Amino acid sequence: MGILGGGGFTLPVVSEVEVVDVSIDMTDAARSALSASMGGDEDTHVLLISAQSGGCSGYMYDMAIVEAPETSGFQIIEIDKIRVFIHNKDSVMLNGIRVDYKDSLMGGGFQIENPNASKSCGCGQSFS
Amino acid sequence: MPPNLVDADNHSVDNMIKANIPKASIYELRSSISVLSGDGSTDHLNNILTADVSKLNNGERVDALVCDSNGRVKDVLSCFGIDGEIIILGIYENMEDTRSLITAGIPWNKNLVLYDAKDALRHCVIHGEDALELVRLLYPEVSDVPDQTFVSIGDVIVSKNSASDIGHIDILYRADDDSIERRILEKSIGVGTSDEWEAVRIRSRLPSAKEVDGTRLPSDIGLGKLVSLNKGCYPGQEIHARLDSRGSEKKHMITITSHQPIVLGKTKLEGGLTMEVTSATEYDGGHVALAVAPKEINKGAVFTLTGLEYKIG
Numbered sequence: 159m160g161i162l163g164g165g166g167f168t169l170p171v172v173s174e175v176e177v178v179d180v181s182i183d184m185t186d187a188a189r190s191a192l193s194a195s196m197g198g199d200e201d202t203h204v205l206l207i208s209a210q211s212g213g214c215s216g217y218m219y220d221m222a223i224v225e226a227p228e229t230s231g232f233q234i235i236e237i238d239k240i241r242v243f244i245h246n247k248d249s250v251m252l253n254g255i256r257v258d259y260k261d262s263l264m265g266g267g268f269q270i271e272n273p274n275a276s277k278s279c280g281c282g283q284s285f286s
Numbered sequence: 287m288p289p290n291l292v293d294a295d296n297h298s299v300d301n302m303i304k305a306n307i308p309k310a311s312i313y314e315l316r317s318s319i320s321v322l323s324g325d326g327s328t329d330h331l332n333n334i335l336t337a338d339v340s341k342l343n344n345g346e347r348v349d350a351l352v353c354d355s356n357g358r359v360k361d362v363l364s365c366f367g368i369d370g371e372i373i374i375l376g377i378y379e380n381m382e383d384t385r386s387l388i389t390a391g392i393p394w395n396k397n398l399v400l401y402d403a404k405d406a407l408r409h410c411v412i413h414g415e416d417a418l419e420l421v422r423l424l425y426p427e428v429s430d431v432p433d434q435t436f437v438s439i440g441d442v443i444v445s446k447n448s449a450s451d452i453g454h455i456d457i458l459y460r461a462d463d464d465s466i467e468r469r470i471l472e473k474s475i476g477v478g479t480s481d482e483w484e485a486v487r488i489r490s491r492l493p494s495a496k497e498v499d500g501t502r503l504p505s506d507i508g509l510g511k512l513v514s515l516n517k518g519c520y521p522g523q524e525i526h527a528r529l530d531s532r533g534s535e536k537k538h539m540i541t542i543t544s545h546q547p548i549v550l551g552k553t554k555l556e557g558g559l560t561m562e563v564t565s566a567t568e569y570d571g572g573h574v575a576l577a578v579a580p581k582e583i584n585k586g587a588v589f590t591l592t593g594l595e596y597k598i599g
Binding site for chain 1: 320321330333334354355356368369371373385386387388389390391392393394399400401402403406407438441442443458459460519520521522523524
């Protein structure tokens with residue numbers, strides 16, 4: 159049968175993470191860079207910002223332009239006609255972030271400032 | 287050696303250090319037990335832990351630490367790969383923080399589920415020099431328990447803990463299965479009390495929640511062996527790599543024995559050294575304690591404080 163096997167053997171799920179209403183801020187530079195990256199696909203594509211375990215500080219950001227996923231489980235924020243998707247499970251970690259864009263050959267690109275982060279690593283992609 | 291610490295190989299408190307340590311005994315422990323299920327569960331855990339669990343296969347075990355971004359130890363986990371799922375054994379008092387860390391970091395597009403198994407499964411340990419002999423007495427069908435694996439006997443899994451220098455074998459079993467209790471009764475094996483376990487744990491320098499409180503580095507509490515410096519990023523990795531490259535481990539965990547009670551907390555010694563007693567209990571008519579101390583304080587040293595005498599074991 160095995161330690162986890164057998165009929166009728168079930169385990170309770172550890173409770174889901176807290177969900178809050180998300181608001182984010184985006185600088186003019188980030189709006190402009192995002193609009194250019196979208197390339198006119200705003201109707202079919204969205205910016206998806208997420209967080210997951212990783213990096214040297216515990217969690218890592220991810221930003222991607224993707225085809226609009228099923229809206230179930232996501233909060234949608236519209237900025238300059240661009241839809242930003244943030245999943246409910248990431249809402250506590252990403253609420254209040256400020257997205258900036260730095261036009262630099264080294265260390266440039268989109269940057270996230272997070273008021274919920276107690277610490278960020280030097281590369282800016284990992285936080286805790 | 288600081289001025290108040292003297293070599294004392296023949297000192298009177300030696301008798302206590304040499305007191306009989308049980309060759310092996312069985313103890314029931316209250317532990318955090320969870321099960322992580324779903325595709326990508328090993329990769330997810332690998333992002334969090336100090337040792338490589340990315341290739342954890344069925345029947346294998348990996349011991350690792352959860353650390354914060356400052357490299358301080360927050361939990362000690364044992365991961366068992368079993369039929370595509372991972373049983374995660376940890377310190378009971380640190381369970382909520384560790385579970386929050388695991389669940390909060392699950393990617394939105396991964397169907398990973400963390401289950402609470404602390405009531406459905408139980409944990410006991412066989413600890414002592416002759417731990418394997420006691421396992422064989424309990425389970426004659428077990429000839430050996432190879433490192434980094436586990437042996438399944440029906441609903442029971444038996445596995446060696448790599449964090450301990452002394453024989454230390456974990457047994458996990460289902461709460462609805464009384465076969466282990468029947469075997470213990472049949473073989474007339476005594477089960478140690480929680481007080482006895484505390485004394486054995488201290489004498490064997492096994493950290494508990496009292497030492498794993500989020501303020502200490504792995505090497506401070508004898509857990510440096512559970513850190514892999516070449517597995518890639520995990521919280522605290524930068525700190526651990528820096529400590530390794532600079533060789534700047536300054537503290538270690540020591541046992542203290544005395545005929546007098548040993549007070550918890552920080553103690554300043556002559557010579558400017560400070561040690562922190564983290565656990566203390568009575569043992570065999572005397573007292574034993576665990577302390578995190580500078581590496582200058584070595585085994586065999588004796589010190590006196592307010593006229594009372596203590597020995598580093």
